Amino acid sequence: MADKADKETIGICGMGRMGTAMARRLSAYGFPLVVWSRGGVSMELASETHAEVALNPATLARKADIILTSLIDDAAVEAVLDALLTTSLPGKLVVETSTVSPALLKRYSAGIKAKGGSAIDAPISGGPELVISGKAGLYVGGADADFERFMPVADTLSDRIHHTGPLGTGAAAKIVNNMVLCGYWEVLREALMTGKRAGLSLDKMLDILMTSPGGTPALKARAPRIRGHDRSVGFPVRGAVKDATLFASVADSYDVDTPAIDAALASYKACLENGSGDEDLSAMLRMALSQD
Numbered sequence: 001m002a003d004k005a006d007k008e009t010i011g012i013c014g015m016g017r018m019g020t021a022m023a024r025r026l027s028a029y030g031f032p033l034v035v036w037s038r039g040g041v042s043m044e045l046a047s048e049t050h051a052e053v054a055l056n057p058a059t060l061a062r063k064a065d066i067i068l069t070s071l072i073d074d075a076a077v078e079a080v081l082d083a084l085l086t087t088s089l090p091g092k093l094v095v096e097t098s099t100v101s102p103a104l105l106k107r108y109s110a111g112i113k114a115k116g117g118s119a120i121d122a123p124i125s126g127g128p129e130l131v132i133s134g135k136a137g138l139y140v141g142g143a144d145a146d147f148e149r150f151m152p153v154a155d156t157l158s159d160r161i162h163h164t165g166p167l168g169t170g171a172a173a174k175i176v177n178n179m180v181l182c183g184y185w186e187v188l189r190e191a192l193m194t195g196k197r198a199g200l201s202l203d204k205m206l207d208i209l210m211t212s213p214g215g216t217p218a219l220k221a222r223a224p225r226i227r228g229h230d231r232s233v234g235f236p237v238r239g240a241v242k243d244a245t246l247f248a249s250v251a252d253s254y255d256v257d258t259p260a261i262d263a264a265l266a267s268y269k270a271c272l273e274n275g276s277g278d279e280d281l282s283a284m285l286r287m288a289l290s291q292d
Contacts, residue, residue: 014071094120121139
């Protein structure tokens, strides 16, 4: 294990798939950890990552130097930030890594500053497997000094780090990136259904697409799941529903129409209602093809 002597202590609020992946990666590179999760943290995971388990976010904040939040949605992030604001935050850096509204952390910035801390938004692009390998993307919005302080952590998690500008722009960049992906999966659904009706097999269509300009890295990574050969979950359908709903809401706040996102949301909701909410988002494609 790497030397911990020169590393700040990292607190992680939220030990779901992404929080757990961050804990494993950071622990492997010698960062001291304090963790908390609403559903609890297993003794096995705490032992594996050499992490201290905090009783609540406020306790975690008192023991950590940099506080990462990795949570499901705006409401969960707000609940944790409210808890953090019940204690003093002298010299603490709060880093929001979830996919949430760009306005969320900006609403809390003054309160965090009044408690002695600072904040940046740094949502992660990519699933747990990319975090574990240090190849996730990071879009960081915040002051230059806070960005530089976060860099040792960012460099451990990511090989694609973008300082996007002031607070809120990191979350905005994540939404822009994921809106494109969201629309891509919907267009792929429509294209695959068209090809099937025209007599093409799924395997042949994927083989063609993956050697064409339409063969994005996301498609190549998810192809085994689309074919049904890999049932692991990169990102669940219910998460796609949550994100697409957020994307449409944020775009609407800027008076932007989102017909592609609306269509994708309808497809994900149909898959969720079909009982596939906890399956990988590729289930939306498989369901459409099986029912066609």
